[in-house]
Amino acid sequence: MARVRARLSTVISLATLLAATACSSPLTPSKPDELVIGADLELSGAYAEMGSAFERALRLRVEQLNATGDRPIRIVYRDNRSDKSLSQSNIAALAADSEISAIITGACGECALASAAAVTQKSIPLLSLAGASELADTDKAGRFVFKVGPNAKDGAAALVAQLSSTGVKKVALITTNDQYGDDGEAALRDALKNAKIDLQTTREVSVTATEFSQTVTSAVSEKPDALIAWTGASVAGEIAVDARNTGFEGKLLFDTGAGGDLFFNKATANAAEGAMMAFPQTMVIDEVIATNPAKSFRQQWFRDYTASYGGYSGYASYAADALELLVEAANRSGSTSRSSLRDTLDFLQIDGFTGPLSFRPDDHSAVMPQTLTLLVVRGGRWRLAS
Structure with a gap:
């Protein structure tokens, strides 16, 4: 009986040892490391319209990925209140947190540029959703800053091509008084000059302004054939209303920054009827026949x-794409380390929510020119122009 007990004890011990060995075996798949991302966004203040949309997109996509993917994802949110100094402080704090593998920043291009040295020092990749051109220039912003926002030169080229095709000869421009507006004016000047279209007047409006009638009246005083608003969505809508109130009957064109809500309120819709904008097709993907998996993917997101x-x-699609790029970089490299993410991003290409996205070591702008298409305001909402 003692021998039976001894043998039984030995069998149990061996079984326990084998079970423990199996649990710790390298052949047993382990759950990928959690990917923690910092997000410095304009949840209040002048850029809150964009920042709030970015936050909603990130929260939705994190929920979707955590429900279906193997790698857990968590975002640490910070509100910079559309203030550059607070944004820099937020980014520095996020970069100093060793749990955080990457940072996503919002609409303020100056904020991301001002933090380039800080993120480089901490070797943490930063993906900005702003349109500032310098963010994509590795000589100016460094190797750790990437851009997942619209490109001024691409938007300008699309708008000027439309103006040329309709015989427009004289244009007035209203921009915001920030880096986004400065980039837009520079890009439009070059594109208009090449198209032999006269830029008659340029005017600026503050990003915190609430009244635009005097600026608009001044901009259209020389009776241009077209008025371009290089501003955010709400400001572009106010400019459209004020322009029509002055009796301006020319063409209205908006840059990608005006791509906010799909639908307009009644007053703005009437004034903006017929206005055009160069913007990613995802904005109106409900009007598109899904002929490939990428379009089906975007329709489902919409x-x-x-x-x-x-x-x-x-x-929304810009923020979702920034997250998608980071998740893809982590999955391809098999690591959530800052250096692995940065090195993988340098050569990363994906079909995103915005369209085809591609980084190169010498060009850190993900959004490609072919993502843009012409949209038009019809019946109170954006629609495909063609």
Whole structure:
């Protein structure tokens, strides 16, 4: 009986040892490391319209990925209140947190540029959703700053091509008084000059302004054939209303910054009827026949965002794409380390929510020119122009 007990004890011990060995075996798949991302966004203040859309997109996409993917994802949010100094402080704090592998920043290009040295020092990749051109220039912003926002030269080229095709000869321009507006004016000057279209007047409006009638009246005083608003969505809508109130009957064109909500309120819709904008097709993907998996993917995103928040915002796809790029970089490299993410991003190409996205070591702008298409305001909403 003692021998039986001894043998039984030995068998149990061996079974326990084998079970423990199996649990710790390298052949047993382990769950990928959590990917923690810092997000410095304009959740209040002058850029809150964009920042809030970015936050909603990130929260929705994190929820979707955590429900279906193996790698857990968490975002640490900070509100910079559209203030450059607070943004720099937020970014520095996020970069100093060793748990955080990467940072996503919002609409303020100056904020991201001002933090380039800090993120380089901490060797943490930063993906900005702003349109500032310098963010994509590795000589100016460094190797750790990437851009997942619209490009001024691409938007300008698309708008000027439309103006040329309709015989426009004289143009007035209103921009915001920030880096986004400065980039837009520079890009438009070059494109208009090459197209032999006269830029008659340029005017600036503050990003915190609430009244635009005097600026608009001055801009259209020389009776241009077209008025371009290089501003955010709400400001572009006010400019459209004020322009029509002056009796201006020329063409209205908006840059990608005006790609906010899909639908307009009644007053703005009437004034903006016929206005055109160069913007990613995802904004109106409900009008597109899904002929490939990428378009089906974008249509599902459009439906999910609309169902979650009661309407679609054109800004949303940029934020979702920034997250998608980081998740893809982590999955391809098999690591959430800052250096691995940065090195993988340098050569990363994906089909995103905005369109085809591609980084190169010498060009850190992800959004490609072919993502843009012409949209037009018809019946109170954005629609495909063609």
